[in-house]
Amino acid sequence: MNRKLDLLQGTLDLLILRTLLPGPAHGHAIAKHIQRTSEELLQVETGSLYPALHRLEANGWVEANWDVSDKGKRARYYKLTREGRKQLSSERSKWDAFARAMGLILATNERP
């Protein structure tokens, strides 16, 4: 049984930004974190992850630095910038509004 969900368009950026909120992480860790936290419901394709990370970097929402990982290897760590935080909160409120709207419509029993 395939329990995995496809990501909605535009939500990957939000997921990445949220994942980076507690602190810097490298690409692999971000993917794993999203997978784990969503109880394996969401799987981030590598093919979308890295373009998304570089796009966020180009927009100035995250910064990238090479650092030594806890296993002693050099990895590219992404860190949320101040602008990234702002972006996260605005994306997040957009998402909340959207989810609420969806919920309202799906829950209603009224006839049109």
Added chain:
Amino acid sequence: MNTNLRKLLWLFERRRREGELADELAFHLAEETKERGYDAARRELGNVALIKEDTRAMWGWAWIEQLLQDVRYAARTMRKNPAFTVLATLSLALGIGANTAIYSFMDAVIVRWLPVRDPRSLALLQWHSKSRTEESVVQGVSGHFDDDPKLGRVGGIFPYPAFEELRKSTKVFSALFVYHPSRKLTVMIGGEAEVAGGEYVSGDYFRGLGVTPEAGRLIVAEDDRVGTDVVVLSSGFALRRFGDVARAPGQKIYLNNLPFRVAGVTPPGFYGVDSGSAPEFYLPLHADMSLEPRDGGTLAQGRYLDRQYYWMEMMGRLRPGVTIKEAQGQLAPLFENWVASTAENDAQRSDLPKFLLSEGARGGDRMRRNYEEPLVTLMIMVALILAIACANIANLLLARSTARRREIAVRLSIGARRGRVIRQLLTESVLLASMGGAAGVLVAYWSVPLLRAMLASGTSFVMRAELNWHVLAATGVLTIITGVLFGLAPALQATRVDVMPVLKESRTAEPRVRRLPVSLSQTLIIAQIAISLVLVAAAGLFVRTLSKLQSLDVGFTRDNVLVFKLNAKQAGHRRGELPSFYREIQHRLSAIPGVISVAEADSPLIGDGAWGWAVVPVGKPKPEHAPTGHGSFGGWENTHVLQADSHFFSTMKIPLIAGRGFDERDRVGSTPVAIVNEAWVKANLAGRNPVGDHVVNFGMDDKPVEMEVVGVAKNAMYNRIEENFPATVYLPLDQNLGAPADEMTFLLRTAGDPLKYARSVREIVHDADVRVPVTDLASQEQRIEQHIGDEILFARLSAGFAMLALSIACVGLYGTMSYMVARRTGEIGIRMALGVPRGRVVWMILRQVAILAAVGLAIGLPMAYAASRLVGSLLFGIKPGDPASIVIAVATMLIAVIAAAYAPAYRASRIDPLIALRSE
């Protein structure tokens, strides 16, 4: 940092980022492998190349890659059409090159700032008054004013007391300084004499301009006193005379035989405050008291005190925060009150000079006023040439885009957006323009020094035109505009296709000819013909102006005369010994084999200004405002005066029509005599024969002397070449009736080329006295050519530009017609198969061109006429709408157009009907 900027920075470290991305993905793979094993990890990762490609797209280089792709494609297309590419590049190179060259002169004359510290806070002091009022507080003048259409008479010269008055106001300027050009002084360094011009400057000049010395020190306020011996050299002069600027400070040099000590040297780029001047040295203001003790009739002390003698140019540096407008507001009442106090009567009070402060960043404006109009005219001409070249290429592109309809239809049909295709086509045209622009810079690189040299021989101004970054940036912008300009219309037209019919056409078939009254291509040809007509007509006017000037009767014979000047007074001779010194030289010169006669005069005839003062028949009053002194005053009826010896009339071949010439009788002590010319007789005696009459000579210092008129000479030009001969009175040199002739002009009539005798002349003068340099040595013809040098250059340039425009337009016409004939091969074949004779085919093609030409000329004629009125002030001896010039221009255009179209028409008539029909 914004996104685009960040992406741009990444562009420069592209290689590093590529590596980083590979490392990053490798790390990911390694992590994944640890968790799930290599195969699963590899599977999960998927297509690495694709990930890289997608990620790279996020770096924002897609558009650059597309651009490179477009450029590569464009380069391929250009290589496939070498003839088109070469032709287009060449015509663009000429067009852009001419624009760059002329713009570099515009930049030097009109745009560029002075090379000093913070030029924007400099302000130029001037005044303006109603034009041409006879009575004015401006009684004496040494310098220039200009006539401005709006302001009237504009002057940048002031009396010295005005400077002292304005200097009191210290709130506006942090420095206020005056300066005026020196006469040509005899400079003697280490036994070698030469004549050079410099600038007298007040103590704050260098401090105010913010110039730092290249060596030694510059002039400071303490140097400016009577009897000073401080001189500062320009770096060019120091380099030339001492080999090294560092060696100049401390050296002793002689100016007009007075000792001076070099204090320092100005930096290499510095040329004073007038972009057209080139002072070789700078002297403290009051050094002129000893170097130029008198200026015409005025004594040096007198000029510094005289409140109606205008001669000092003035400039100031504004205090920080003070605007030109505020400064004008503060200074205007100060100056105007002062000037009002100098007025002596009501007439003078009625037209007092008004103060005028303007920005001084570009220095004095004499050269601007002189050259703005000719330069703008030339700039318009070269812009029109470029327009013709653009129309040309647009037309060729149009023709080609018809041939590329299929290619474009295919691209559109498989999903290319129209904008994308237009971008591709524009890339091609901008690339073409860039090649043209690069070649154009080469053209300019060669032509600017050539133009500068041509100008240098004709004017006293120094042109500092060069291809600096300023000019090159303008060329770059122009190139891109050009590319878009000639590429846009064809690109729009090419992409406006109905895809299906085009794709259904067979490869060789004729595209259906659209039936519009006038096609874009025909419009372009008409425009080219009209513009060319304007340029050819303008060139005709300037060439005719030049030929009028060159063929004008100057009243004396210009060939086989050598002219030069000596100033023994400046070299240290006392005034009393001058006549015998000059007489001795004259003797030795006459002994040169081949020299027919040698004359002396106190001024050359053309190009050196003239002497002038009132000379009137006995009993008539002295004219109120007769110009007195030496200068270039206008008005033929104002009396011009020349002191000459007994050989003068025969040497210059000026015929005497009545009476006698000067001879040994006319010495000091004998009856003062004069010879007048016809123009003087006309102005003063209404044409009556004056021989034997007595006239009053008021002289420079207004001491009337009665003279007897002994002869009447035919008219001759003096001072400059203009339409009317000036009224002239000749005085015998030996009788000392005019200003003391310190400087003598020698005129040698020679057998054959006068310049061959230059060496003998120099040797003789050198032998007579080493300290006396020979100056302004030239043939009389050269002097005249130099005098009309601007007109010569202008006529040559405009003729060259017109020819260029015409040939570019003809090449374009030829190309378009050839293409059209090729396209109609089948149709013409059918016509000929049906029996149309060859002659009719030629006519058929030519008729089309003739109609276009007729329309083009009809549009161009009024344009040419209007344009000729705009350049009216640059013409001499002909009226703006000169019919001859316009008729010649029209005829030239018709011949050129028919010539360009004849070859394709002839080729059309040679089409073999059988071959043409078979290829269908």
